[in-house]
Amino acid sequence: MNSPGSTPASSPPADPAPVPGAGATLTAGPVGKPPAGRTGTDPLSRLRRLADLRNLSLVGVLAVLIIVGGFTKPDEFLSTDNLQLVLTQASVIGVVTVGVTFVITSGGIDLSVGAMVSLASVWATTLATQDYGLGGILLCAVLVGLGCGLVNGVLIAYGGMVPFIATLAMLASARGLALQISDGRTQVVTVNPVLDLGLPDSYVLGIPPLVIIFAAVTVLGWLVLNRTTFGRRTVAIGGNAEAARLAGIDVKRQRLMLYLLSGLCCGVAAFMLVVLTGSGQNTNGNLYELDAIAAAIIGGTLLTGGRGTITGSVLGVLVFTTITNLFALNNLQSDVQQIAKGAIIVAAVLVQKGRSTP
Incomplete structure (x- = not known):
């Protein structure tokens, strides 16, 4: 035994205290395995893969339709005139679909787009408006579309109305007003610069001006939805409006802006329809709301x-327009077209539901 004050006998050193996190590399998984969340299975990567798969599927459907058209009506379907016609017809409903895509992404719905196109086309082709030439017709169509979108936005965002009810009321009101203004008659356009836009002489490198407008709207819509704060706020509101509000987003103002955007697209589409048909009538834009929503879905x-x-919505528009063109060339009745469209919509929703199921 050691006496007091003497040096204690040597003893084995105590084990050092474990350092938090030490030894993690010894118990980790196989060498080279990336951390969780970086394997490409995170939600963002999964959504990107699904989006690419959907777009490739739609491109495949378009390819099949083109092959079918080439076999059934090779001379008519594959002609330059018919392809230009398909693109031109897709352009009008395509511009509407871009606006509808934004609204649906935010969790809303707009059933009034067809009626807004009708009202804008009729109002823009009255004799009083035509006195101001091409600029007057274009400005009137855009302002009418914005006005209708403003009413929808105020009722929904600040009036607390359900989007389905508010836009359904706008559908009925705009159709009725279009009928009242036109008195049920076709208003023929006599402004030559407007009519000239629909002639082959105005084509740019063989591309109709309406297709160029559609391409410009598509590019702008893609940039706004995917590369701007406005687009991120739109997606956030659609995902969870309350969480978006708590994050500092003005949900009401954002919804108002979205319905204004939808109205703006309808005004532009109305002007394009006036160029395409050379007239304005209360039956314009019939069932556009169904076609636009279906294309987006x-x-x-x-x-x-x-x-x-936006890319998927545009591909959806091209699929529907090509189907309609094929049916028309093969003298198939319109009721068969509607059945085919309905089947495509149901299939698309079922595929969406299956992919979203964990």
């Missing part, structure tokens, strides 16, 4: 909001 835009794709 089969393109991958989630009907409940929170996800939207």
Whole structure:
């Protein structure tokens, strides 16, 4: 035994205290395995893969339709005139679909787009408006579309109305007003600069001006939805409006802006329809709301909001327009067309539901 004050006998050193996190590399998984969340299975990567798959599927459907058209009506379907016609017809409803895509992405709906196109086309082709030439017709169509979108936005964002009810009321009101203004008659356009836009002489490198407008709207819509704060706020509101509000987003103002955007697209589409048909009538834009919503859905835009794709919506428009053209060339009745469209919509929704199921 050691005496007091003597040096204690040597003893084995105590084990050092464990350092938090030490030894993690010894118990980790296989060498080279990336951390969780970086394997490409995170939600963002999964959404990108699904979007690419959807777009490739729609491109495949378009390819099949083109092959079918080439076999059934090779001379008519593959002619330059018919392809230009398909693109031109897709352009009008395509511009409307871009606006509808934004609204649906935010969790809303707009059933009044067809009626807004009708009202804008009729108002822009009255004799009083035509006195101001091309600029007057274009400005009037855009202002009418914006005005209708403003009413929708105020009722929904600040009036607390359900989007379905508010836009349904706008559908009925705009159709009635278009009928009242036109008195049920076709208003023929006599402004030559407007009519000239629909002639082959105005084509740029063989591309109709309406297709160029559609391409410009598509590019702008893609940039706004995917590369701007406005687009991110739209997706956030569609995913969870309350969470977006708590994050500092002015949900009401954003919804108002979205319905204004939809109205603006309808005004531009109305002007394009006036150029295409050379007239304005209360039957213009009939069932555009169904075609636009259907194109957005089969393109991958989630009907409940929170996800939207401009590219997919445009591909959806091209699929529907090509189907309509094929049916017309093969003298098939319109009721068969509607059945085919309905089947495509159901299939697209079922595929969406299956992919969203964990």
